[in-house]
Amino acid sequence: MQQTSFEKYYPWFIAAVIASLVPGLFTPLMEPDAALYASIAKQIVLRGDWINLYADGADWLDKPHLPFWLGAASFHLFGMNAFAWKLPAFLCWLAGARYTYLFAKHFYGDAVARPAALIYLCALHAIISANDVRAEPYLTLFLIATSYYLVKEKIVLASLFAAFALMTKGPFVLIPIGGGMLLHWGMTGDWKQLWRPKWYLWLILTFVFTLPELYCLYAQFDAQPDKVVFGRQQVSGIRFFLWDSQFGRFFNTGPIKGKGDPFFFLHTLLWAFLPFSLLLYAAIFVRLRRLRQGTEWISLGAGLLTMLVFSLSRFQLPHYLNILFPYFAVLLAAWLVSLQRTKAVLATQRVVSLIIIVLAAAINVLFRGPGWPIYFAVTALAAFMWYRLRSYEQLVANGAVASIALALFLNIFFYPHLLPYQGGSTTAGWLNRQGITDTVRFYRINSYSFDFIYNGPVQREGNAPLIYTARKGKASLDSVGTVYQTVGVFPSYKVTRLDGKFVNASTRDKSLDTVWVLRLKE
Template sequence: MLNKRVFLLLCVIGIAVNGIGLFTGVMMIDGALYALIAKNMVLNANFEFLTLHGFDWLDKPHFPFWCTALSYRVFGITDFAYKLPAFIFWLIGLWYTYLLARRLHGRNVARIAVLIYLSALHLLLCNSAVNAEPYLTGMIVAAIYHFYRTYRGNAFSQLLMGTLWTAMAVMTKGIFVLIIIGSGFMVLWLVRKEWRQFLNYRWYLAVALLLVFILPELYCLYYQFDVRPMAEVFGRTHVSGIRFFFWDSQFGRFFNSGPITGHGDPFFYLHTLLWAFLPGSLLVPFAVYFSVAKRKPAIGHPLLWGSILITLLLFSASQFQLPHYLNALFPLMSIWVAQLLAGMDRLALNGVIHRVQWYSGLLIVILLCTLVFLFHDDNWWMFAIGIAGVGGATLVYGRRISANHTLFVSYAVGLLIGIFYGAYLYPGLLSYQSGDQMGRFINANLTGESHPDRIYVLDQEIENFTLGFRCEMPLRAIRSGEQWETLNDGSLLAVSTERLNEIPRDYEVEPVASFVGYRVSRLTPEFFYYRTRDAQLSKFQLVRLKKR
């Protein structure tokens, strides 16, 4: 279906579209939070402790923060330096998706899988709004590839590499990643009745090596929390970092019994999959059908659908659910769908498959043009014309029923979504982050010997994350009444208008500057529509405190 030159050209275009986000800002909540914590690592010259606003922080493991801190050391504390390591791991996921697909199904399927990976909606989004998932996406498919090589041969080097990638994944998200990596192999052995694999010494050696490789993470957690029982996190002291890593952060969330809780919906990941894996998500039901229908050509590999099925079932049963948890499955889903497309011309439903992708592509192009108008950012009409022109040309060219045209329409429409988000919507949303605005104001006007050496903030305010990352002065959070008494006369406080009443009456409040913004990670129709947006905005203020 794809010759080498066309494939490489499409890859370059896809990587460029995904890379747009490297040169835009950092979005709250997770992106700004992680960027700030890594910044604290560098400024404090302490790669063992995770801190936020001067306090101990415990939620995610250390590995992504180490990568980001290293990038800061090389490129400086910038948006680009924060996003680059995640983008590299996403590229590693791209490479290993190709390798795994080629080993399972051949070069043609591998090339198609790469294009599906490049155009998957939520992977495109996460390359702009970077969190831990781009790291995890690359690590998990790399681990599965090397363990599959171990399963098919006896090379110790493959076992070692698989375990190294697994260890990095565990030090990024926790031990639940072992389910994604291991469940597919267990299903594969059950389907093929390879009972001896469950007793094969290699897999127990991998577990032993894994425990060795994650020792840096365990040491840091022990050193920051278990050795320091008075460190306060989650509103309490005597918190074990080791216990949190192995239980509370994983099983505690699953059973909703840990310090971080949520509300689970058994159908959450089904409807999330419909949009998060666009435009390939509409092909998944066909892949499932031809995997179980016993029709030729056979679709599906137990390693792939086993891992996807088990992980989806467990995630759906969890009480703590977020859309980006699915990203780690997208390399495997890309390979599964790629095998469907590679054999599509021989399938009885090839016309149905093509029409589903073509008409969904038409609806997406219309929707994108509508969203461009509704958001109404600068030069909105240029983006609308561009999307309509490119989308229309794509649909006209890809109207004929064939696997090639179906793939081309899907890929082009996926990248159009990426361009809309990365080049238009994402930068437009960032302009409403009041923490960013305040940070730039402080850097330009309030630095130097005649100004305070820190900015105080109230705890649990989301704007503080972007402010802390952007601001050149350190932030210190106020968590208790006793801390108010330690403030010097003339201290600067960043606070939302809604929380001004929390300032003790002992202080006279002198306004310095105010900034209008919105919590852009939680979009509403009222904010998105430009005519009703102003009513949704709130103020984030910088004030000077003077003792009465």
């Protein structure tokens, strides 16, 4: 690919990708994780307590504080809503594109940096995560920024971003950072770097900048050993942060256990990095065969070593891969730029891009959200651009067209009409509009989206004037003769677990559950 060709359309495609993601900032939060994390940040604001984290009405020990601090700060500025929760993560994700560009430019120049940034923004799971916001958009920025400042030898900034990463996910974040640097030094024969004092200063400063997190964990848990956490007392928050939350999960010895498939991330990457995943596999394969060629190995080391650790772990979720997208984007862009015109590579990318365009149109027809025929204009424009972008120099842009078309479908024609079926957020929003703020008790159900959106108090146990429940809970109440008045009835569906019956508009009603708000009578 030639830089002069790519420069012509690069800014426009970057702008189009960002614009296609913006509508997703205004859709409700998905359950469970995004709504749970937003609810934790909500408690920070309501309690005025930035040290202790609470969820489900109890002390919460799982993820570090930084994403919740950022979310709570955004709530103070923009109010308690989904947009305020998503905005700081979205901005961090965009900043991750900037640092992907800077990192690639340092080693390869603009010819690689520009396509790398665009590839990063276009990855499918990046588009999904702009809606379903967890900690990964923050962590992605913090990791690639740390790597960039390390190669620039700006130790204070590298330490600060590394500490931000630690306060977002825990100590494992040192694996992609350190693994990438070690492989780079090893392949360049620059082992003397291990004895340079500045890298040890980096570790020391990183620890110093992480002290706010350690203090909060100590204050909430270590200083109060009588608290019951994970069903037991004497739980150390600091130990959980340093060991159990990361290495305890890896060895499956911590209080939170999981199951794993060693090939999970290998096949997950196939769809998560679309439309560039097949080319990424090829780039990794070629790079492994030609290890002695090139000048940069951080992207290979950070990407593959972390993916290997993930694969050996018992905890495996698709969004874990997002933090590696900057490194994969640089790796792929460098390979594409180094290639001569290759018909097989171009043909592969064009076929994958076309499949995405056609598949989005087919799902649109099947789902039939309000205004669904309008999307055919997007499909027609995407197909026209796909046809025109036929040269090898336009390969990345060809994939970007497919990603933009898909993002517009998801954020305008799909998610806004999918999330009203999420019973918790729909019910809570309706109660708010009715001006109802009585205490609501969850009965045989849990809903973080309800907890986040509802303006009144929510509790899991005890007595309350209102009950929020589903079919099993209502049947249980009926079986013991509970007297109540029905306040509201709403359809419900677990929107993060889609199946064909729900997506198909003609069979959707058969897949729905029901939730109720009941007012108990004395």
